[in-house]
Amino acid sequence: MGNSTIRDGQISSALDERSREVFRRIVETYLDSGEPLGSRNLSRILPMTLSPASVRNVMSDLEELGLIYAPHISAGRLPTQMGLRFFVDAFMQVGNLSEEERGSIERQIRPSEDDQSMEGVFNEASRMLSGLSRGAGLVIAAKSDPVLKHVEFIRLEPTKALAVLVGEHNQVENRIIDLPAGVTASQLTEAANFLNAHLAGQTLHEVRSQLEKLKGQVESELDELSRDLVERGLAVWSGGEGEKPTRLIVRGRANLLEGLAGLEDIDRLRLLFDDLERKESLIEILNLAETGPGVRIFIGSENKLFSLSGSSLIVAPYRDGDDRIVGAVGVIGPTRLNYSRIVPMVDYTAQLMARLSRKGS
Structure with a gap:
């Protein structure tokens, strides 16, 4: 992440207030609708007065920096993968969940009275993350250590x-x-x-x-x-000492089919599902989660595991009472996931899973 920080700093210093505002609006429109944003519409929604011609000049500068691009022959612009990463690192504000949202998550993944094992919790956590994110919710669970x-x-x-x-x-x-x-x-x-x-x-x-x-x-x-x-x-x-978790629970795969344009997209999604079926993928996802504290965001090809499908992964590890990482929770989806909303959701779910793991261990 060190090189990314240096690069982000260099880009930030190259952007003035107008450039930052134009870039932010392009990314937010993409995350909201998936649509490119053109200079005419941009000039109408900017907080400062800029003509469409001035906006086009700013867009040209942003393209040279590698932050946005023009899809096909569209007059509008979309963020590049590098642009999305820069936005997430430099612009995105992650808020806290409301008490109501926390309560809703807690109610959905609480063990039932008649099933005190973690199996039901894993399934519900995956289903809940899928429902709230409109992506695929995943839980990687350690082998249970039953009494x-x-x-x-x-x-x-x-x-x-x-x-x-x-x-x-x-x-x-x-x-x-x-x-x-x-x-x-x-x-x-x-x-x-x-x-x-x-x-x-x-x-x-x-x-x-x-x-x-x-x-x-x-x-x-x-x-x-x-x-x-x-x-x-x-x-x-x-099993062997230090054996990695071996179960992957994924819910909401159908969500990933929404908005696919054609056979090429469906083929990419099939590649993603094939990746998820391989046991090595579980270890790879967990290794990704372990590489830093808290929630990790991998956009498109930054994550070699899902690079062919162009999917993003938001993932956080959870630990047992001995502070060992015993699993991870996360969301897989298209690159235009609502990162600022999903990050605190994944983070809180990981905290709950850690609490439940300690209670059950």
């Missing part, structure tokens, strides 16, 4: 078993694990009984720490094969 209620190992074949984990809200996770050579049915039962007796009521993260403390007890109560089985079961459930 263990019951564990069971079921043999499927001599070298494989199904490890079944039941969480406190009765969510069930199944994983197929490789069995240590020579493990017996009684050892499967013994390993499950040990986990249920000593580790129920704790999260997988806590179980790992607890096993270290119980090392002596594990060795005295379980034989080598049963100990191996316990370790394998825990490893396959919890």
Whole structure:
């Protein structure tokens, strides 16, 4: 962002009051309607008196700076991607949400009485962001770390078993694990009984720490094969250390179809959806969110992930009680998103998600 700041400073010093006002009106018209603004209409709405010819001269200067361009043969002008970035950095004022808006967001993503898990919250947050932004709302969620209620190992074949984990809200996770050579049915039962007796009521993260403390007890109560089985079961459930979040919830994709002009636009949107389906994209979005504090705005090709579709991404990470980034919330949409309205919305949603994550952890 350092180079961007230097560039913005250079551009700012090159703009006088008239240029700034003309540029601001062109961008605001584009964000509001998507339409180019011509010199005649511009001269009517400017707070200072400028003839259409004078406005055209100012527009020519703004074009030379790379801030605006003329689409096709239109007499009007639209902001370039660089112009939009400059506007967001130098002109945009982000207000605070009203109490009413905050209350509305809180009501929409509160866990229901009968479902205390975060799954419903993720879906509602994504749906709410989509509805308020008219773009696609996205939530990247960390793998849940459920509190263990019951564990069971079921043999499927001599070298494989199904490890079944039941969480406190009765969510069930199944994983197929490789069995240590020579493990017996009684050892499967013994390993499950040990986990249920000593580790129920704790999260997988806590179980790992607890096993270290119980090392002596594990060795005295379980034989080598049963100990191996316990370790394998825990490893396959919890994944590798530092594993990135793996779930992406997107709502409102249909919103992105509105206003598309032709087959080329639809192809670009298809590319965007293909990008979203790839697991690497989740890691990429999260990496983008992690690169700075608070809400991050990526316009068009600034975000290599969505550069082909020309979409903008507004994203903010959220953290758990240990201050680890465990997910992100955001909005994807066309470059003419209402940035000043969406930024505080994404920011507040990320704060709420962090609060709920801490409560649920």
